[in-house]
Amino acid sequence: MRLALSYLDQLTAGRLTFRERMSGGPRWLRSSLCATESARTRLREWFEHHPQPWAMQNSGEVLIALHFVGDIPLHQLLAKTLALLPPPVTDHVLKSTTFAGVGSRIMGFTGARPALGDRPFFVALSAADTLTRTIELMLHEVSHVWLMPAPEPDQVAGEAFYAETLYGTPLKEVPPNAVDNVVAARKTMREHERTAKNLTRDWCAQISAQNGDKK
């Protein structure tokens, strides 16, 4: 555990050579996984509570622990995908996130409102046009959950329209007294997207390598 923490410090400070990076910690501990303060705090806490060996989760256990509403094939695919991720990420996502997904077997559904529970993150998923792109979409959203600070316990989203207004409205249509806040929010969003894309790319490479190992 101490070894992993000192490795994490050195990795974060950019003090490791390529050779050290390849041989120092668990294979999944890459700099893209430590790209934000929230992620580093989560990693540090996880290492403090999880001595070696750092086993990957079993996808059946992930399926049971996952809080998911909607399409069963997407639920199963998400569980399999999460089981391939670094164990601290899988643990964090299972504890902190509720997912909803449609577009694989069912396109929509009607019923009583689902029990959304009190996990701070909510992720909406749809089935993309290919399996690979659906997995990439899952990885991208999960990378946000890993990298972003958790919403406050009482923080709820009003409606998607708010985000669309914030990020999509041409600046000349934004009221002058809101421009500074909108520009700052867009800068933060671009940074979130940049770090999430880096992490998703690394996870795709790791999953391909794991699948290659099995063949």
Ligand SMILES: [Zn+2]
């Ligand atoms: Zn994104």
